[in-house]
Each structure stands twice: as structure tokens, then as C-alpha cells.
Amino acid sequence: MRHDPTMGEQAQDWTRRAALGLLPTLGLAACAGTRGAEPLKFWAMSYEGDYSPMLMPAFTAATGIAVDVQSLPATASHEKLLTAQAGGAMPDVLMLYNGWVQEFATIGAIAPIPSPALVADMFPGVLDATRVQGRDFAVPWSVAPQVQFYRRDILAKAGYAAPAEDWDGWLRMGHAIKRQRPDDFVFMLLLNWPDTLITMLGQTGATMLRDHDTRGNFQTTEAKAAFAYYARIFAEGLAPKALSTEIQDPVAAFAQGYFAIWPTGPTTLLDLHRRAAEIPAERWGTARLAGPHGLGAVSGLSTSLCVSASTPRPAEAWALVRHLSSPASELRYQRLIGNLPARLSAWSSPQLRAPILAPFKEQMRLPAAAPKVIEWERIKLEIQFAAERVVRGVQTIPEALAGLDTRVDQLLAKRRALVGAGTLA
Structure with a gap:
């Protein structure tokens, strides 16, 4: 692993003061007394889970609080967290994808944040995604908007210095590239990753x-246009x-x-840098x-980061959240895994001034808003399945969208009943 200058003495001192500053009720003696206590439990997914242990020594050195990190596979983490909540076995601190915050707040699994200062320095659009009925239940940790990674050399041979910025131009550019390289493809749009289609929608x-988020609304002119454009790229x-x-x-x-x-998202930056022997940086x-x-919002x-509503150590848990979401920790994470800081102040660092990062920063100011319903993750899967049926020619767009509305209505049946009874806003 490469040397990280953000972990020098100055960064460690900042982290120490920040961590202790969140523990005024415990006092230094109590912090020292935690050295013999059970470690805090922290669960995270994907790269975040794999590399989180590297952020813990500074926290433990500053507070005396040990942390046990469990890395969850992304594909099974949602079910594991729900099972842990049902069984009373939640970790003290957990990472959630922003689309899950509404669900876990609704079922009482996570605690509201104790101080507005924890989220006072965030990209506004990102923060809005983690609010539930006007309350903050999570501290944004990393942001991963999609941008286009493109091959400079391939586009140049087709007469383009950069990718087109509107849909018609994207198709014209695609066909120009296809004429140059008829045996290859132009766009990578994996059928089981629906984020690009959801962005198009x-x-x-x-x-x-529609109807207070209780029914599907996919048989509209706008939804048909998005599905038609997406399917046309494959066709x-x-x-x-x-x-x-x-x-x-x-x-x-x-x-x-x-x-x-x-x-794709910013973690691809790290993959490409690591494999520069295969694809040098000047080619992309x-x-x-x-x-x-033209340019617009993307998903x-x-x-x-969230704290379990059942943790017996809330002050220490929030101290860990503050450490992990500090500019110093977020900048170190950016070096380790490529994910980008959610804190605006972190973006003043020289390490984030590289031109390759500029599209991400511009995009984070305009994130796409997703419906705030706990069924959203399952709805995304249904959108993915409907799109795949259209792309593979199994269904027409009208058939797929009608079926999608039916399935979404079924998923939202309980919500519809609660709204109808007046027990859910």
C-alpha cells in the first residue's frame, strides 16, 4: 500500500482532538478506562469494509477505544443487516447505502444524529437523501456519482475530443466509433446494474x-422515452x-x-491507476x-454512517462516526479506495484538484433524487428486470412498463394501506 501523507503528525493530531471533542461527557479518564472494554463493532460493505481497519489505529490511539471491523459482501449485506436487527445483534456503527437509510430509520434500527454539527459541512443534495421526515439519521461518508470514463484515443480516431453531452450526440458519437471499430462495442451498460437507466428516467x-408514493408510475411519456433510448443503444x-x-x-x-x-463511479479510478501497465493514464x-x-442529474x-438505535455505547459510537467522516479520514479513504468525500471542506485539499476529478465534483452538486420509500431497493430490481426483458426482445416497452407498474403496486401494498389509514404520511 502506498504511503499516505494525510496520516502524518498534523493529521493524527487533528483526528485526536476531533475524537476527544465528541466525548465531553466521558472525560479523559473514561476514555482511558475503555481500553479494557469490548471493542466497538463496525460493519461496512465492499471496499469500505475491506479498508476500514486502516482508519482505526488513529481513533484507538486518540480515545483508547478498540474497534472490531466486519466487512460484508455487498450482495448479502442488506439481508444480513435486517437479520441482525430482528435478532438484536446490530453493530454499534454501520455503513448504509443512502438508499437504505429511509428503510432502517423507519424500522427503528438507527438513531437520529445527536448534533447538527455532524452534518454541517456536506453537499446539500447528498444530505437530503439521508433525511427522514425532516430528521437526519445518517452522516454522509462518501459520494460516488456516475460519470463517463472514456478512451481518449478511441474517441480521437472517431473525431471526438470528449464525449457528447446530449443523447442525440451520444448516439452519433457511438455510431462514429462503431464505424471505426465494427468488431467492438462503444458503451458498457451492464444489464444487471440499473443505475444508468435510473439516471435516464x-x-x-x-x-x-404516484399517489403519495403508493403506486408505480411507469406508463408515462417520460418513462417510455427513457426505456426507448436505453433499449436503442443495445438494439x-x-x-x-x-x-x-x-x-x-x-x-x-x-x-x-x-x-x-x-x-461508472469513482472507485474505478483506483482500479485504472493500479493497472496503468495495461491502460496508461493518458489513454482515458x-x-x-x-x-x-445536455448535462443533468445522475444517480x-x-x-x-449510522449508529444503531440499540447500541449501549452511543457516545463512543458517535465519536467513531465523527472520526471516520472527518476530512482527514475521508481524504485517506480517497487515496485507498477512490471514493470521494461527502464533506465540502475536504475538497479544498490539493489531492482533489486533479482534472480527472473535476467531473465528479461538478456532478455531486446535482445528484438525482430517489423516491424515499423503504421498498426502493426492490423497485430498482424490478426496473432492472423490466429493462432486460425489453433489451432481449422478450417484451415490448408498453408490456414491460405495464408489468412493472403491476409489480411495483404489489410491493407498495402495505405502504398504500398505511397511507390510506392515515398512519403514514
Whole structure:
């Protein structure tokens, strides 16, 4: 692992003062007394879980509080967290994808934040996604908006210095590249990752739910336009009809020119830098995603930190949240895994001034808003399944959207009953 200058004496001192500053009721003696206590439990997913242990020594040195980190597989973490809540076995601190905060707050699994100061320095759009009925239940930790990763050399041969910024231009550019490279594809849009399609739905102005978010609303002109554009990319041979299991090494595929444009998040930066021998940095760049009439809002997998409502050590748990979400910790994480800070103040650091990061910062000021219903993760899966049926020619767009509304209505039946009874706003 490369040396990280953010972990020098100055950064460690800042972290020490910040951590202790959140523990005024415990006092230094109590902090010292925790050295023999059970470690705090922290659960996180994916790269965040894998690399979180590297952020803990500074916290333990400052407070005397040990932390036991458990890294959860992303595909099974949602079920594991719900099982832990049902069984009274939640960790003290947990990472949640922002789309899950509403659900876990609604079932009483996470505690509201104790001080507005914890979220006083966040990108506003990111913070809005973690509010439930006007209360903050999570501290945004990292932001991962989608941008276009593109092959500079391949686009240049087709006459483009950078990717087009609107949908019509995207298709014209795609066909220009396809003429140059008829045996390869242009766009990488994996059928089991629906974020790009959900971005398209938002960009057309589609309101995916109606009647106080109790019914599906996919048989609209806007939703049809998004599905039609998405399906057209595949129908015209510009993207492979593939799942992530069929393209197991997208970095290698990108390096080999199998596709030229890859809408994805910032963790890809680290993958590309690590594999510079396969694809040197001068061959690729980043740009904001195209929209129907120009640049617009996009979706992405942003994450937040939460404290379990059942933790017996809330002051210590919130101290850990403050440490992990501090500018020093967020900047170190950016070096380790590529995810970008949710705190605005962290962006004044020289390490985030690289031109390759500029599209991410611009995009974070305009994140796409998702429906705030606890069923949203399951609705996203239904959108994905409907889109795949259209792309593979199993259903027409009207058939798929009608079926999607039916399935979403079924998912929202309990919510509809609660709203109808006046027990849910």
C-alpha cells in the first residue's frame, strides 16, 4: 500500500482532538478506562469494509477505544443487516447505502444524529437523501456519482475530443466509433446494474411513483422515452447485451478497447491507476454523463454512517462516526479506495484538484433524487428486470412498463394501506 501523507503528525493530531471533542461527557479518564472494554463493532460493505481497519489505529490511539471491523459482501449485506436487527445483534456503527437509510430509520434500527454539527459541512443534495421526515439519521461518508470514463484515443480516431453531452450526440458519437471499430462495442451498460437507466428516467423527468408514493408510475411519456433510448443503444449494437457475470474484468475489457465509454463511479479510478501497465493514464479521461438535452442529474451509490438505535455505547459510537467522516479520514479513504468525500471542506485539499476529478465534483452538486420509500431497493430490481426483458426482445416497452407498474403496486401494498389509514404520511 502506498504511503499516505494525510496520516502524518498534523493529521493524527487533528483526528485526536476531533475524537476527544465528541466525548465531553466521558472525560479523559473514561476514555482511558475503555481500553479494557469490548471493542466497538463496525460493519461496512465492499471496499469500505475491506479498508476500514486502516482508519482505526488513529481513533484507538486518540480515545483508547478498540474497534472490531466486519466487512460484508455487498450482495448479502442488506439481508444480513435486517437479520441482525430482528435478532438484536446490530453493530454499534454501520455503513448504509443512502438508499437504505429511509428503510432502517423507519424500522427503528438507527438513531437520529445527536448534533447538527455532524452534518454541517456536506453537499446539500447528498444530505437530503439521508433525511427522514425532516430528521437526519445518517452522516454522509462518501459520494460516488456516475460519470463517463472514456478512451481518449478511441474517441480521437472517431473525431471526438470528449464525449457528447446530449443523447442525440451520444448516439452519433457511438455510431462514429462503431464505424471505426465494427468488431467492438462503444458503451458498457451492464444489464444487471440499473443505475444508468435510473439516471435516464430521472433526466426525462419521469416520476416513478404516484399517489403519495403508493403506486408505480411507469406508463408515462417520460418513462417510455427513457426505456426507448436505453433499449436503442443495445438494439443498434452499441452495447453488449451482457451481465456483470459475463464481463468479469471490465478494466481489462476497457484496456483492450472492447468498449470506449463506461458510465461508472469513482472507485474505478483506483482500479485504472493500479493497472496503468495495461491502460496508461493518458489513454482515458472522465466527463459528466450525457442527458436528453445536455448535462443533468445522475444517480450513484453514495454511502453514510449510522449508529444503531440499540447500541449501549452511543457516545463512543458517535465519536467513531465523527472520526471516520472527518476530512482527514475521508481524504485517506480517497487515496485507498477512490471514493470521494461527502464533506465540502475536504475538497479544498490539493489531492482533489486533479482534472480527472473535476467531473465528479461538478456532478455531486446535482445528484438525482430517489423516491424515499423503504421498498426502493426492490423497485430498482424490478426496473432492472423490466429493462432486460425489453433489451432481449422478450417484451415490448408498453408490456414491460405495464408489468412493472403491476409489480411495483404489489410491493407498495402495505405502504398504500398505511397511507390510506392515515398512519403514514
